Amino acid sequence: MKKRHLLAPGPTPVLPDALLAMARPILYHRGPEYEALLASVREGLKFLFQTKNEVLLFTSSGTGGMEGTVVNTLSPGDRAVVIRSGKFGERWGEICEAYGLQPCYIDVEWGRAVEPDLVAAALAADPSIKAVFATHTESSTGVIHDIEAIARIVGRTPAILVVDAIMSLGVANLPMDAWGVDVVVGGSQKGLMIPPGLAFCAVSDKGWAMVQQSRLPKFYFNFLAERKSLEKNQNTFTPAVSLVMALHESLAAIRAEGLTALFARHDRLARATRA
Numbered sequence: 001m002k003k004r005h006l007l008a009p010g011p012t013p014v015l016p017d018a019l020l021a022m023a024r025p026i027l028y029h030r031g032p033e034y035e036a037l038l039a040s041v042r043e044g045l046k047f048l049f050q051t052k053n054e055v056l057l058f059t060s061s062g063t064g065g066m067e068g069t070v071v072n073t074l075s076p077g078d079r080a081v082v083i084r085s086g087k088f089g090e091r092w093g094e095i096c097e098a099y100g101l102q103p104c105y106i107d108v109e110w111g112r113a114v115e116p117d118l119v120a121a122a123l124a125a126d127p128s129i130k131a132v133f134a135t136h137t138e139s140s141t142g143v144i145h146d147i148e149a150i151a152r153i154v155g156r157t158p159a160i161l162v163v164d165a166i167m168s169l170g171v172a173n174l175p176m177d178a179w180g181v182d183v184v185v186g187g188s189q190k191g192l193m194i195p196p197g198l199a200f201c202a203v204s205d206k207g208w209a210m211v212q213q214s215r216l217p218k219f220y221f222n223f224l225a226e227r228k229s230l231e232k233n234q235n236t237f238t239p240a241v242s243l244v245m246a247l248h249e250s251l252a253a254i255r256a257e258g259l260t261a262l263f264a265r266h267d268r269l270a271r272a273t274r275a
């Protein structure tokens with residue numbers, strides 16, 4: 001077969017070991033072999049997200065993880081801040097509006113990163129703000145936002161910081177526990193080097209407290225139900241088993257390389273591309 005090179009921000013070329021894993025016979029998702037695989041994947045995801053908390057896994061594209069986060073953290077009438085600096089920042093707003101919320105927008109010129117002081121000002125102007133929705137790397141412009149500085153600001157308030165890291169997961173450093181980020185959403189088809197079809201949501205203790213109180217309607221993307229299933233090495237609904245088998249290979253490769261080397265390699269490639 002002709003070798004193809006995908007040079008898009010995602011889907012990215014798939015790791016050969018992940019391709020081979022997907023060619024293996026399917027596992028029964030309620031059987032012991034799958035449970036052992038999922039146990040290992042859970043540990044690998046915690047390593048990648050740099051968190052002690054559970055990382056939820058859904059069979060959906062990344063946007064499913066974004067929608068799941070909105071409906072599992074907020075309630076009708078809640079106030080939220082959405083940072084819009086590109087296509088994917090806009091998506092946070094579209095999801096909030098689809099559920100009847102009226103977010104307060106921080107509009108940033110496309111191609112620029114948000115000034116963290118603007119987030120502080122928005123939170124000071126409305127102390128009832130429950131959540132700030134941000135993007136780590138905005139794929140539509142190539143801009144990386146200073147999530148560490150934004151997390152410091154949001155961390156001083158009762159609001160949670162939700163970050164779309166669908167592009168940056170496994171590419172740029174985002175130590176969620178150390179920085180105090182409350183929800184990180186990822187996807188399978190970019191830095192993880194496996195095909196599209198899985199979304200990830202990692203939630204902090206502060207985030208889980210919001211999840212307990214959230215009253216927006218939800219069914220498939222139910223964070224509490226999914227965490228309960230994962231604790232038994234199960235998924236609530238039939239997962240994309242072959243993708244989870246591929247994920248297992250990709251997480252093993254990432255762990256073998258180490259996060260510092262991984263992020264340095266991506267930085268080197270990014271600088272080479274720009275040069």
Ligand SMILES: Cc1ncc(COP(=O)(O)O)c(C=O)c1O
Pocket residue numbers: 009010061062063064088135137138139164165166167187196
């Ligand atoms: C930063 C960012 N957010 C969200 C998405 C949407 O993810 P998906 O297409 O997997 O739903 C993408 C995908 O390109 C992205 O790059």
